[in-house]
Amino acid sequence: MWNSMKKAFPVTLPVLAGYMFLGIAFGVAMKARGLGMGLSISMSVLIYGGSFQFAMIELLTQAFAPLTITFMACLIQARHLFYGISMLQTYRQAGLYTPYLVFALTDETYSIVCSGAPKETEAFRWYTAVSFLDQCYWVLGTFLGALVGQFLPMHLLEGMDFSMTALFATIVTEQTLTSLAEWKAGRMPFSEVLFSPALGGCCTLISRIVIGRENFLLMSMMMMTVGFAVYYRKGEHGA
């Protein structure tokens, strides 16, 4: 395993940078909301999903709403279904490694493993090494963030939790730029570029106005589900 780790390490360097940074941001943001290191690290070990963990910070400071958390987890993590489907054939044969590989299949790990293991390596060990190293970076970043958050005075941290808003703004921008490039290349109709982000944004905005500050996500997610079903039926995708 040690050998596989050494071979996998270089390819995980971009993830090291990204996960350390986001992990630290997560640890600090948790601390800035008065949530402790134990909780932050448990989340990074047990959940291990960046955007969902960031989204949970807010929910953990509000009234207890397990149903909203379940819905939110489904919505944010749904994309993992497709990583799973794409790694199905490969990971299925990994034997004892399969459960961990399936658990640790995050966006970034998927972006590395989807192109396959290098020929000269033992494939399943290499996949496991990549997945494990990535999670180590994430947990280590979280630990450092929570630690830094502990020593910095509260008033300095104020506003640091904006990093989660900034993360989502960055992802939305990146997704939109990618879709626009697809549209320009003629691979996607323009309506498709705008539909999903507009649906997500508008449903949430409307629910916020109608329901108020607390617990409006559930309504937003239901509206989105209906929106998707109607759009799919009406569009050229319909059977």
Add this chain to the structure above:
Amino acid sequence: MTDGQRILCVLTGALVTLVIRALPFVVFRGERRIPAFITWLGGQLPHAAMAMLLVYCMKDMDFSHPSGAFPMLLGTLVTVLVHVRFRQTMCSIVSGTATYMLMIRLMP
């Protein structure tokens, strides 16, 4: 929320995440075909979910006084513009967060 409830939330989140990650391996054993709607939804959901989260993060904006909304709007705008220009996630997050932190200190 009590600490116990927080732990319960984290466990719920972890369980749902694990179920979602494992689902394809359980459902699509053998040669079972994946429905077209599911494949399509897989491409669309991430876009909708991220836009939802962005709006959700901005839920506490208060338009009754300038400092209630301006720092957040400016911070988000800077994040987006820096990202369009450089497309470096860390760069965008740092500049947006720095802008926000500066603004809430300048506009108490």
